[in-house]
Amino acid sequence: KQEVTQIPAALSVPEGENLVLNCSFTDSAIYNLQWFRQDPGKGLTSLLLIQSSQREQTSGRLNASLDKSSGRSTLYIAASQPGDSATYLCAPWGNNAGNMLTFGGGTRLMVKP
Amino acid sequence: NAGVTQTPKFRVLKTGQSMTLLCAQDMNHEYMYWYRQDPGMGLRLIHYSVGEGTTAKGEVPDGYNVSRLKKQNFLLGLESAAPSQTSVYFCASRESGRARNEQFFGPGTRLTVL
Numbered sequence: 001k002q003e004v005t006q007i008p009a010a011l012s013v014p015e016g017e018n019l020v021l022n023c024s025f026t027d028s029a030i031y032n033l034q035w036f037r038q039d040p041g042k043g044l045t046s047l048l049l050i051q052s053s054q055r056e057q058t059s060g061r062l063n064a065s066l067d068k069s070s071g072r073s074t075l076y077i078a079a080s081q082p083g084d085s086a087t088y089l090c091a092p093w094g095n096n097a098g099n100m101l102t103f104g105g106g107t108r109l110m111v112k113p
Numbered sequence: 114n115a116g117v118t119q120t121p122k123f124r125v126l127k128t129g130q131s132m133t134l135l136c137a138q139d140m141n142h143e144y145m146y147w148y149r150q151d152p153g154m155g156l157r158l159i160h161y162s163v164g165e166g167t168t169a170k171g172e173v174p175d176g177y178n179v180s181r182l183k184k185q186n187f188l189l190g191l192e193s194a195a196p197s198q199t200s201v202y203f204c205a206s207r208e209s210g211r212a213r214n215e216q217f218f219g220p221g222t223r224l225t226v227l
Contacts, residue, residue, distance in 0.1 A: 042221070
């Protein structure tokens with residue numbers, strides 16, 4: 001059974017800092033890996049999808065890397081802003097029918113002005 | 114496109130009552146999913162469907178039933194609600210067969226069972 005761990009569980013930083021959020025997973029036979037953002041009381045917004053054949057993916061100030069063999073993914077946020085405050089969730093896709101997602105507990109990020 | 118929508122947004126039930134949560138997507142996606150999110154437990158998959166007329170169990174299927182009679186709709190039913198089913202329920206969908214296709218989530222249904 002896939003298990004996903006996200007470190008740190010919570011993070012508070014001043015505006016402008018560069019951040020690294022970590023995700024580790026136990027089963028490296030994944031199909032893809034997706035990073036999401038969740039604002040309080042809201043649904044999940046997809047940030048980045050990394051295919052199993054890729055090592056990284058970039059969108060604006062976000063960069064996500066994937067190392068399948070070691071079971072790790074990293075989300076890098078450059079020049080953080082107060083609007084980045086949210087919970088960030090990592091979810092590797094199962095390599096099976098339906099490609100089910102297994103979620104980590106998330107990293108709760110607060111960026112202070 | 115409205116994307117993925119969920120009905121209702123909030124609901125309070127008494128123990129033993131039944132209800133159906135509706136998920137609808139207008140993106141012609143093949144795959145649809147139901148998750149529940151609980152504090153300290155994260156998001157867990159309840160049931161999923163890989164196409165119209167098909168359903169399969171996820172990680173926590175007990176106490177729930179689902180139906181996918183139309184491609185755009187995925188229904189989640191609680192036949193006899195229990196307090197342990199108090200949670201936030203999220204529906205998601207995606208296209209099949211392409212590695213680049215992300216899962217898109219609905220806004221959630223907050224359910225309280227008294």
